[in-house]
Every structure is written in structure tokens, then in C-alpha cells.
Amino acid sequence: MVKLFLSCEHGGHQLPPHYQHLFVGSREVLESHRGWDIGALPLFHALNRLPVHFSLYSEVSRLLVDLNRSLHKRSLFSDYTKGLSDEMKRKILNEFYFPFRSTFAKKVEEVVDNKHEVFHVSVHSFTPILNGEVRNADIGLLFNPSHAREKEMALKWKAVLNEKCPYLKVRFNYPYLGKTDGHVAPLRQIFGKAYSGIELEMNNKHAEKVKVMNDILLSYRILIDSM
Helix, strand or coil, X not given: CEEEEEEECCCCCECCHHHHHHHCCCHHHHHCCCCCCCCHHHHHHHHCCCXXXXXXXXXXXXXXXXXXXXXXXXXXXXXXXXXXXXXXXXXXXXXXXXXXHHHHHHHHHHHHHCCCEEEEEEEEEECCEECCEECCCCEEEECCCCCHHHHHHHHHHHHHXXXXXXXXXXXXXXXXXXXXXXXXXXXXXXXXXXXXXXXXXXXXXXXXXXXXXXHHHHHHHHHHHCC
């Protein structure tokens, strides 16, 4: 039996009051794509209408700490927080990072220990233009091509999207590679074939478009019905 998991690591740009002093004068940056994945949380909530076994999201800005980065990555902390003391960084990790990552991993472990398979969709969005380059996609499906189950699910999902939403351009491993670091990658390494994870990337120009959200939800429903 396949158990469905959902996550949204960059759902908001909130800052707890005791960290707001680190971001004085940076409201515009916080509210931009640098501070959060615009439109990702509504998409997460749309997908979460289906019978998902476990879901988790965060509305804390990734500029405080990036829940989609491993501990050894330099981008774990942003320009606003990388200069903090080791003690302050540990405090931030203990408040936000470890509760999110550890809780999610524990739930996956429980399912795998009960001999079930996990299919995890990590919901994100990307900015239409980055460093002057126009991103040429509406939807990105990020996965590890060497993981047979992930490849199978990505192929099925793209086929459904192409059929039901032909107005959306869907690309594999774009605008990022699915095998690189993120929340999904270490889970894949830990749980092997029992776990499959796809990062769903939506161009945030569609963030306010109800039709796009509903069509992605429809494609997800058809995908999981085929499992």
C-alpha cells in the first residue's frame, strides 16, 4: 500500500518577533521570491484535500533558515543569518529546522517499518525571471532519474498534465535538478526504494490562478488513483 505525504518547506515569509531585528528594512526582500515560495502554500492546501497520510508545512521565511537545505550546505543560513554566533544558529535550528525535518522523517520511518511505500510530494514555486533569464516552464517535476519508482511516477504525472492541462508547459528537472540537495534527497538516501519523492515546482506567475491550482489537483488525483 502506498501512503501519500505532502510538504511545503517555503510556505511563508513570517518571522518570529525575537528575530525581526535581524531583518530591519528588508520587508521587500522578505516578501519577494527570496523570502518564500509564492503560491506554494495554497497549492499545498489544494493537494491536501485528498486523503494524504501525513502533511507538514512551514510559514517561517527561508531567510531565517532554509528547511530545504541540509545542515552542511552554506545556503542553510542566508546573508541575514549566516553571521550569527554558533549558539544562535543552534537555537534557530532547534526551534524550526529539526522539528520540521525530524517530525517528517519519523512519520516516513513509521510507514516504511510497517512495510508500506511512501510517495512524497514537496510543493514549491519558482520565480518567472531569475537574473534576467526567463524560465521556460509552467510546471517542473523534480526527481532522481536513477530512482526507478520516481521516474515512473514523474512520467505518469507529466502525461496526465499534458493531457488534462495542455496549456501548461511541463518539464522534468527544471528549473532545478531533482537529485541535488533538498528535503527529498536525504529521505531518498535513508529509505531507499520504499520512498519516492518528487518536488513539484509551479511558476509563481500562476499563484493567483484558481484554474491552474484546480487542474494540478485534478492531475494529482488521477496520478494517485493509478497507483
